[in-house]
Amino acid sequence: MANSKHAHLRYNILDECFRKRTYRFEELLNALNESLEIHYPNEGISIRTLREDLKVFRDKKNGFGAPLLENARVLKYSNPNFSIAQRPLLEYEQYLIDAAQQLLERFENDPKYDKLAEALIKFQDEEDQQENDSSKILFYDHNEEYRGIRYLKPLYMAIKKNQVLQVNYKGFKDVETSIFEFHPHILKQYNRRWFVYGLNKTKGIEEWSIPLDERLVEINMLEDVEFIKSNTNWDNFFRSMVGVVRPANAAIEKVVIRFHNGRESYFKTKPFQPDYEEFFEEEKQNQVWFETIINKELVQQLLSYGQDLEVIEPEHLKRQLREHSNIMQQFYS
Incomplete structure (x- = not known):
C-alpha cells in the first residue's frame, strides 16, 4: 500500500494533473508537493512515495487501473475522460468507509449523526451498484444535470481560509461576462442547488449571492488582497425569508x-x-x-x-x- 499519510489528497491531486496536462516526473513531483503545501505545510513527499502512488494508479487489480503508459517520458492519461472518481473503492478505502460508519454510531444520539449517516449510506449504495451490480435501494431526490457541485469544495476551502476571489460570471441574459472581486462568507443549499454569499467588493454590495451553476464561469484566487469578514447574522438572514433571493431594501x-x-x-x-x-x-x-x-x-x-x-x-x-x-x-x- 502507498504511504497512507494524506494519500487520498495526493490521489485527487494526481488525478487532476493527469487529466489537465502532460508532466515529466520531476515536474509532477513539484506540482504535487506545491499542492500538498497548501493543506500540509512542510510535509512534501519523496520520489519513492510518488513512484508508489503511480503503481497504485496503474495497478488494474488492486489499484485504479489508470491509462498511464509504463516507462513513458511524460505522464498523462491516454484517455482524457478517465478519472479515479469513476473507479470502485480500493480494498483499504472500503475498510475506511466501514470504520467511519462504526465510529459514527457512537454519535447516533446526536442530531448531527443523522446527516453524516445519510451521506455514507448514499455513497455506499452507489458503490454497491457499481461494484456488485446490485439493485438500487435508495431513490433520493437529486439533480443529475447539476454541474455546479464542482465549485463547492474550492469555495468551501476559500471561506475557511479567508481567501479573496476573482469571479467571472455571465447571467443567462447577459451579453458579456462580468468580473468582480468577491469575499465569500457562506454556502447555502436550496432546491437541490448551491449558492455562495459574500461581499461583492467591486459593486460594494454585501450579502451578494452567486448560484453554483453554468453562470459561474470561473473563480481564481487573488493574492495579497485583505479578506473582509462578514458582519451578517446569517441565521437570521435566512430565517426571515424563503429561498435565496433577497430583493434590495426588502421589508419583513x-x-x-x-x-x-x-x-x-x-x-x-x-x-x-x-x-x-x-x-x-x-x-x-x-x-x-x-x-x-x-x-x-x-x-x-x-x-x-x-x-x-x-x-x-x-x-x-x-x-x-x-x-x-x-x-x-x-x-x-
Whole structure:
C-alpha cells in the first residue's frame, strides 16, 4: 500500500494533473508537493512515495487501473475522460468507509449523526451498484444535470481560509461576462442547488449571492488582497425569508395563509417557513402566519399548493397570486 499519510489528497491531486496536462516526473513531483503545501505545510513527499502512488494508479487489480503508459517520458492519461472518481473503492478505502460508519454510531444520539449517516449510506449504495451490480435501494431526490457541485469544495476551502476571489460570471441574459472581486462568507443549499454569499467588493454590495451553476464561469484566487469578514447574522438572514433571493431594501412582513382540504397538516410536516405560528381561535385552525420578506421563492411555494391555499394578508401578496391565477386561467380557457 502507498504511504497512507494524506494519500487520498495526493490521489485527487494526481488525478487532476493527469487529466489537465502532460508532466515529466520531476515536474509532477513539484506540482504535487506545491499542492500538498497548501493543506500540509512542510510535509512534501519523496520520489519513492510518488513512484508508489503511480503503481497504485496503474495497478488494474488492486489499484485504479489508470491509462498511464509504463516507462513513458511524460505522464498523462491516454484517455482524457478517465478519472479515479469513476473507479470502485480500493480494498483499504472500503475498510475506511466501514470504520467511519462504526465510529459514527457512537454519535447516533446526536442530531448531527443523522446527516453524516445519510451521506455514507448514499455513497455506499452507489458503490454497491457499481461494484456488485446490485439493485438500487435508495431513490433520493437529486439533480443529475447539476454541474455546479464542482465549485463547492474550492469555495468551501476559500471561506475557511479567508481567501479573496476573482469571479467571472455571465447571467443567462447577459451579453458579456462580468468580473468582480468577491469575499465569500457562506454556502447555502436550496432546491437541490448551491449558492455562495459574500461581499461583492467591486459593486460594494454585501450579502451578494452567486448560484453554483453554468453562470459561474470561473473563480481564481487573488493574492495579497485583505479578506473582509462578514458582519451578517446569517441565521437570521435566512430565517426571515424563503429561498435565496433577497430583493434590495426588502421589508419583513406578516403573511397569513388559509389552507383548504386539510392541507394544513401537510404544511406542518414540511413548512417552507420554519418559524410559522398557529392561531388559537377555533375558526382559524386551518390558518397559520409567519413573518418574512416577499420574494419569488415565497410566491412559488404558495402557488405549489394550488387551490388548497389562500393568502389572507398582506393585500399586495394577494394581488400577486390573483395575477398569477388570471394568467394561468388564460392558458387553459
